[in-house]
Amino acid sequence: MKYSISALARKTGLSIHTLRFYEKEGLLRHVERTESGRRMYGEASLGCLLGVLCMKQAGMTLPQIKVFFDETVRGAISLSSRMEMLQEARLQLEQKMDDIRRGMELINFFLDGTKRAIQAAGEGKNPDEAFPFITLSGIVNFPFMKDSQGRLEPSLPESETQA
DSSP states (O other), rough: OOOOHHHHHHHHHOHHHHHHHHHHTOOOOOOOOTTTOOOEEEEHHHHHHHHHHHHHTTOOOOOOOHHHHHHTTGGGGGGGHHHHHHHHHHHHHHHHHHHHHHHHHHHHHHHHHHHHHHHHHHHTSSHHHSSTEEETTTEOSSEEEETTTOOEEEEEOOOHHHO
16 A cells, blocks of 8 residues: 555654654655655555654664664664664663652652641641651751662652652
């Protein structure tokens, strides 16, 4: 089956501008032209485009995808370099997952503490005592530590992580 650029845009949900950009950057390949110069996309183009979208979903940047596709054209000789690229993409995703996990731990810590502060206020107690990390002065006395890369990371108090 052949698709015009507008049909391919409808099928994939991408804009015509994006399809032209991908083609210009060498990401969308196997593009045919009619005698009048109109782009026509076949199954090979669609497969290539789906590969781009999958790799983007896997966290690879467009330049990384381009290099990967260029290596693919080299055949079996490039398998090890492609494996390295995929492993690097995997490491980047694992880091993002770790960042999200840490973010979830922190937001849950603050949600639980805020619930305790609300409950204390409802009982006529001082909410700052129920959750001393967010007070009228802002976020105060919150412990932190450096991680293995030297970034400052919040460190939940032991008593709070056990709760």
